[in-house]
Amino acid sequence: xxxxxxxHPLPNRLRGGRRKVVAAVTAVAAAAVxxxxxxxxxxxxAPRPDSVQQSLDSLVKKDGVPAALATVRSRDxxxxxxxxxxxxxxxxxxxxxxxxxxxGSNTKAFTSVVVLQLVAEGKLGLDANVDTYLxxxxxxxxxxxxxxxxxxxxQHTSGLPEYVDTAGILGDPKRYxxxxxxxxxxxxxxxxxxxxxxxxxxxxxxxLAGLIIQKVTxxxxxxxxxxxxxERIGLRHTYxxxxxxxxxxxxxxxxxxxxxDGSLRDYTExxxxxxxxxxxxxxxxxxxxKFYGALLAGRLLPxxxxxxxxxxxxxxxxxxGARYGLGLVSRQLSCGGVAWGHGxxxxxxxxSGGTTEDGRAVNIAVTTIPDADTTxxxxxxxxxxxxx
Numbered sequence: 236x237x238x239x240x241x242x243h244p245l246p247n248r249l250r251g252g253r254r255k256v257v258a259a260v261t262a263v264a265a266a267a268v269x270x271x272x273x274x275x276x277x278x279x280x281a282p283r284p285d286s287v288q289q290s291l292d293s294l295v296k297k298d299g300v301p302a303a304l305a306t307v308r309s310r311d312x313x314x315x316x317x318x319x320x321x322x323x324x325x326x327x328x329x330x331x332x333x334x335x336x337x338x339g340s341n342t343k344a345f346t347s348v349v350v351l352q353l354v355a356e357g358k359l360g361l362d363a364n365v366d367t368y369l370x371x372x373x374x375x376x377x378x379x380x381x382x383x384x385x386x387x388x389x390q391h392t393s394g395l396p397e398y399v400d401t402a403g404i405l406g407d408p409k410r411y412x413x414x415x416x417x418x419x420x421x422x423x424x425x426x427x428x429x430x431x432x433x434x435x436x437x438x439x440x441x442x443l444a445g446l447i448i449q450k451v452t453x454x455x456x457x458x459x460x461x462x463x464x465x466e467r468i469g470l471r472h473t474y475x476x477x478x479x480x481x482x483x484x485x486x487x488x489x490x491x492x493x494x495x496d497g498s499l500r501d502y503t504e505x506x507x508x509x510x511x512x513x514x515x516x517x518x519x520x521x522x523x524x525k526f527y528g529a530l531l532a533g534r535l536l537p538x539x540x541x542x543x544x545x546x547x548x549x550x551x552x553x554x555x556g557a558r559y560g561l562g563l564v565s566r567q568l569s570c571g572g573v574a575w576g577h578g579x580x581x582x583x584x585x586x587s588g589g590t591t592e593d594g595r596a597v598n599i600a601v602t603t604i605p606d607a608d609t610t611x612x613x614x615x616x617x618x619x620x621x622x623x
Contacts, residue, residue: 286623290616291319291599298609300601301499302330302488306520307620308528308596314521320602322488324499331486333519335472336600337507338586339579341523342516343441345460345475347389347562348530349448351540352463358451361386361543368447372418377426385447387430388440389561390548394432395439396424399509405492408505408582409481417442417509434548434559438513441562445512456512468529473518481506483517490583491603499603502583514581523588524596527576530563531590545575554614570622580604587613589621597621 291303302320318330353359365373365380365388373380378395387393398421421439428435445456452459457475465473472485481504491499507515518526529535536544547558547565556567565573566589574589576598585605588598597620599613 285317287315287317287597287616287620288319290612290619291317294601294609294612294616295320298605298612299493300603300605300609301491302602303599304330304334304336304488304520304601305597305599305616305620306333306524308524308594310594312594314524316521320488322602324489324491330488333472333521335483335485335487335517335519336584336586336602337483337490337579337581338516338518338523338600339510339514339581339584340438341518341526341577341579341586342475342510342512342514344527344530344562344577345464345516346441346444346448346456346512347544348535349456349459349463350385350389350444351536351544351561353448353451354543355537355540359385359447361389365443365447368450369443372446373422373443375422375424375426377429378422383430385444386543386561388444388447390434391436391440391550391559392431392434392548393437393440394426394428394430394435395437395443396421396427397437398439398442404509405502405582408502410509411479411506412508412511414442414446414511417511418446434550434552436550436552436559438510441513442511448512460516464526464535468525468534470518470522470526473516473522473526475516476507478508479506488602492582493603505582507581510581514579520586520588520598520600523586523598524590527588527590528594528596531575531592568622569618574617574621585610585613587617589617591621595621 287305287307291305294300294303301324302322305317306314308314316333318332320330322328322330350359354361362384365383369380383393398417448456448459457477460475489501489503492502493499533541544561544563547560550557550559553564554566558565563575564577565575568574574591576589578587584600584602586598586600590596597617599616601613
């Protein structure tokens with residue numbers, strides 16, 4: 236996750252259109268036609284290339300990602316989907332339009348929403364300590380659940396050490412992990428800092444948030460996410476994998492990891508149990524934009540809890556000017572204002588996006604974990620799509 240800083244279950248990075256895009260594209264095409272009538276020439280008659288498609292094509296051709304997919308939503312709610320590259324590196328099959336992908340640390344936003352719904356119902360307290368719900372469970376070197384609050388779990392200010400072992404996951408991607416096994420891995424390490432004194436992205440806080448949800452509700456985390464979010468707002472192509480489910484259910488591009496020799500290893504089928512509350516969910520770009528749109532519109536949380544979710548602290552490790560709330564990230568846009576979202580990274584896939592106050596949204600997925608330069612290009616593509 237990460238902000239791999241976030242966004243995904245992998246702790247190395249986070250990922251956890253604007254202004255009438257469709258209308259803008261139509262206007263460009265119309266302008267080209269008019270120009271052709273007034274002064275017919277090959278140059279004036281050709282419509283301007285779509286900038287989102289150009290960005291995806293560049294990610295494939297210049298950055299070497301096998302596939303890139305995007306959904307862009309304009310302020311009036313109209314959406315447009317894009318693809319580039321191939322959905323299968325071996326067969327060169329087409330990329331499924333709006334195909335399902337693993338969304339990594341975007342899952343954190345789902346987990347946080349469930350926690351905040353329970354807060355609104357009076358079943359949880361944001362400033363209650365972890366021991367209130369999981370007595371005696373969180374103990375270690377400099378670690379004491381009596382001194383860590385639920386809020387700190389969600390905001391990455393708990394000081395808890397990271398449990399994710401990236402090398403181990405890549406080496407044995409189909410291994411199943413119990414949440415308590417993952418927690419024991421974290422608690423065997425020393426605390427990173429005293430609770431509330433710093434910000435540092437990690438997945439362990441969301442592992443504990445998932446355990447708290449299960450303790451308070453008496454139901455599996457996946458069932459709570461499904462009932463409270465997925466079914467409530469009609470995310471028809473989103474699901475939280477059940478134990479042992481290693482497949483992606485609907486049409487999807489394959490996900491890869493590039494080896495040191497440049498070859499691609501297929502990580503499409505894996506056990507996401509190690510990501511669990513921090514990064515196990517599967518969705519589509521369109522469903523992800525729908526989720527964040529519904530969240531910001533107040534359809535998932537009462538105003539008081541949404542305000543808490545959007546109360547942020549500096550998170551420059553994610554990117555210059557980035558701030559982290561409770562499972563929600565705000566990023567400055569080059570054209571002014573901010574976009575809200577999270578993003579995620581998991582073997583085979585990375586997703587990045589943002590949603591604005593006026594309803595513009597974009598989400599981009601690529602089918603490999605990109606290097607730092609490619610990640611910057613993905614982020615740039617998101618910014619340009621929102622600022623069109």
